[in-house]
Amino acid sequence: MSNTTDAGVSRPPGRPRDPGVAGAITDAVLKMLAEGGSIEALSIEAVASRAGVGKATxxxxxxxxxxxxxxxxxxxKGKLVEPDTGSVREDLLQLLRSMAVSKDIDQDARIVPCIALEMRRNPKFRALHEQVVEKRREISRSVLRRGVAxxxxREDLDVDVAMSMLSSPMLMNKLYGPNPRIDGETFAERVVDTLLAGISGPKAD
Amino acid sequence: MSNTTDAGVSRPPGRPRDPGVAGAITDAVLKMLAEGGSIEALSIEAVASRAGVGKATxxxxxxxxxxxxxxxxxxxKGKLVEPDTGSVREDLLQLLRSMAVSKDIDQDARIVPCIALEMRRNPKFRALHEQVVEKRREISRSVLRRGVAxxxxREDLDVDVAMSMLSSPMLMNKLYGPNPRIDGETFAERVVDTLLAGISGPKAD
Known part of the structure; x- marks a missing residue:
């Protein structure tokens, strides 16, 4: 991974880059987007100036x-780490809790929805975004498949549907603000336990 | 309801308004928002001109x-109708399918994410939005509570958590585009059936 950015773009070999500089540059991008800038309006020159580096850097x-x-x-979106505790319930809880938090939840909520639209419209972004999202999905799938194994x-688990049912409530809450009737502290746990146990009653069809 | 708008705002009594005119006005608003306008930038004057009516109208x-x-x-978001077929599975399917479709899914996806942010920031919008969302949530809760009754x-159903697990996958798919591994045609059905049956296997904790 050392010669690859998170978006999966290969980089020429050479001495390792200073992670502090890269972080300052990506933080500058996030701040500019959080201030309402669109990707289209963002220039490398403005990012360089904001991060205090040259364009060549x-x-x-x-x-x-x-x-x-x-x-x-x-x-x-935070670091990608696949939990593997031996308990699928615990692994899923860790995954969901990592979706619920981020470095700066307000910044996140300001940036993500509008930018997601811009990304859908631009084919190059769409492909890159799909790569990033796919990597994260693959971790969730891996946890679920291990649970099946x-x-x-259950053996007949619909992995992608289960994944969407676990992650979507966390993401919707983050983007649009929590349903006031749902306690945020225990939300991840209740989502996981509700899906594990199911909701059918004694007189189900 | 006849003297109340969908947002729950009371209107002075009088002769019924021409629904065609109201529809033309709300459609003008939607088109302007879909073209990238913010709520803040929207003026009643511009809406009137776009809809071909006077400001007084x-x-x-x-x-x-x-x-x-x-x-x-x-x-x-479509009409609010509470399904009541006698089968909670069928009622939930109808609710989820109505979330998956809308008059114009592209327009919807262009408008909703950015506007939702603007609404969160403005206290007056937040209160109105909460009213609209609450009305829709109350329909889902009613279906789920009837299923418990x-x-x-199951008797110990966590109604708000179950509701979020059913609706969020549909809304995420609509806003961000479907996961290519999920078949859109059967998605609502698989979400409902997965939640009903649960995902625990024989060796669950």
Whole structure:
């Protein structure tokens, strides 16, 4: 991974880059987007000025604006770590809790919805975004498949549907603000336990 | 309901308004928002001009811009009808399918995410939005509570959590585009059946 950005773009080999500089650059991008800027309006020059670096410093790390923005957005979503505790319930809880929090939830909520639209419209972004999202989905799938393999989850599990039912409530709450009747502290746990146990009653069809 | 707009704002009694005119006005609002306009930038004057009516025609129907925009957004979300087929599974399917479709899914996806943010920031919108969303939530809760009462759903059901797990996957798919591994045609059905049956396997904790 050392020669690859989070968006999966390969980088020429050489000495490792200073992660502090890269972080300052992606943070500058996030701040500019949070202030209401669109990706279209964002220039490498303005990012360089905001981060206090030269344009060449940015172009040594990213081939272009799309890749830079994707890395910035990927950094917002937090680190990718696959939990493996032996208990699928515990693994799912860890995944969901990591979706519920982020470095700066207000910044996140300000940026993500509008930018997601811009990304859908631009084919290059769409492809990069799909790569980032797919990597995260693959971690959830892996946890669920392991649960099937160990018998903790049902054999006929619809992995992608289950994944969407676990992550979507967390993401909707983050983007649109929580339903006031749902206690945020225990939400992840209640989502996981509700899906594990199901909701059918004694007189189900 | 006849003297109340969808956003729950009371209107002075009098002769019924021409629904065609109201529809033309809310459609003008939706088109302007879909073209990238913010609520803040929207003026009653511009809406009147776009809809081909006078400003007074708008002010006779809505007290102000906030209420007009909320009604326009409520109209985008489709009609509120509570299904009651006797089968909670069928009722939930109907609810979810009505979330998956809308008059114009592209327009919907262009408008909703950015506007939702603007609404969160403005306290007056937040209150109106909460009213609209609460009305829709109350229909889902009613279906789920009826399922508990008939024994089709479990007695200890966490109604708000179950509701979020059913609606969020549909809304995320609509806003961000479907996961390519999920078949859109059967998605609502698989979400409902997965939640009803649960995902625990024989060796669950």
């Amino acid at each position: 940015i172009y040594r790390r990213w081939p272009g604006k799309e890749e830079l923005v994707m890395d910035a957005i990927a950094s917002l 160990t018998g903790q989850l | 708008i002010y006779r129907r809505w007290p102000g811009k906030e209420e007009l925009v909320m009604d326009a957004i409520a109209s985008l 008939t024994g089709q759903l």
